[in-house]
Amino acid sequence: MAEFSDCINDLELVDLPLSGGSYTWRRGLGSDHNPILPSCGDWEFKKSYFKFENWWLEVEGFRERVKEWWNSFPNTGRPSYNLANKLKLLKKELTQWSKSHRLNWKKKKEGILLQISSWETLQDQRALSDDELLQKSHLPMEFKEVAKREEIAWTQRSRVKGLSDSEDIKDAAQTFYQNMYKETEHWRPRAVKMGLAR
Template sequence: MVLEVGGIFSNKISMKLSIVSWNVRGLNCSKKRSMIKNILLTWNADVVCFQETKVEGDITDIVREVWGSRWVKYVQLEASGTKWGIVIMWDKRDWEGVISSEGMYSVSCSFTGRSQDFSWNMTGVYAPNDRMEREETWGEIGATRSLIPGPWVLCGDFNTVRYPSEKKNCRRINKAMIDFLISLKTWKWVTSDHSPLLLQSGEWEKTNSYFKFENWWLKTEGFNERVKTWWESFNYSGKPDFILVAKLKALKGKLKEWSKTTQGNLGMQKQVVLAQLAELEEIQDHRILK
């Protein structure tokens, strides 16, 4: 998948904006939707664009399930049977979104911040594998861009790349790459070969690492029992307030150690879930998931 940024990085902006683009290769499997939801919660993105949803008809329930909140709004380019499909989702408390254009292979949305004076545009694309249809896609993208003023993000799966280095096990340039590069050569790119991609713009200050209790730990299997075992294992003597402070300090140390394990570290959990999704997609290549 590729993200094209027009205008949004050309000048320094004071607000933060976080966008996820992801070819999910189908949203028909409930187990897969649950995994996707967990990963999206770790990113806390402003706007999410899925390609290849492979879902026809009303997808409101599916969108609410993967977003994890009733505050979600979305626009959709409906799939054709079990092929294609694009959905752009956002939190309506933060952004007012309006569909601005819809084509055969793309859908565009204009966004305005509800609490800040900032507007921008997004186009989600899924290009077919057929060469002629891909060329139609490039023309559609160009026509869409000519109608959109201001900052613009183009995200999607183009089913080709510009250079061999952007695709695994690709060693030479082919005709599809040349056509793609010529059509869209003037734009700035961020690329990812069939993995979810997170784009952040604005001023994201690096903060020092410090211990923080995560509420989601309470939902982790066996967490309460583990904390109880640790607490009862601490043995201190002295005044009650001293004992309490000492045990809390010891508990903090235990939690810091545990937070570095797969079960307590959200980043590590995300990598595990992504690996599981890759396995599901491998299965999906051979049969329909139910």
């Protein structure tokens, strides 16, 4: 038993505090199952850091909006306090603004795809008029604009997480397969040597 205790101490194992019933099974025909619940303490959720999103710069009127917010924040106290307070308030405004724009993107993207689908269904049933063709022709450009902002956001996030640019990935995959099929040896297995020849 002493060796067992030493092993537990050496491995720094800790007995989990449990809550629930004392036993999980008792002799007899009836079940008295009562789960033993491990208690792992309080979980601390870390707040995510504020990150400036590059796609914000693509939104029309963004800079003017930031300037408007900045000038609307109060100037009370020392300059260092004012700066810290304004940055804190700006962070809050940008976070809310960004969330609303992301929701708008999603709705706009879904709406554009739905419109394209309905135009194509209508076009299968009958010929579209010039006005209808003009309306349909604008949809891919609108979709491309929304997709561009989304791509900028995902590209920035992928770099934050340490992922490479799509061109780097493409080059690495291409090099891998080129090297894989490069023959460095002239030897090839023959069916005769392996006993497979007839």
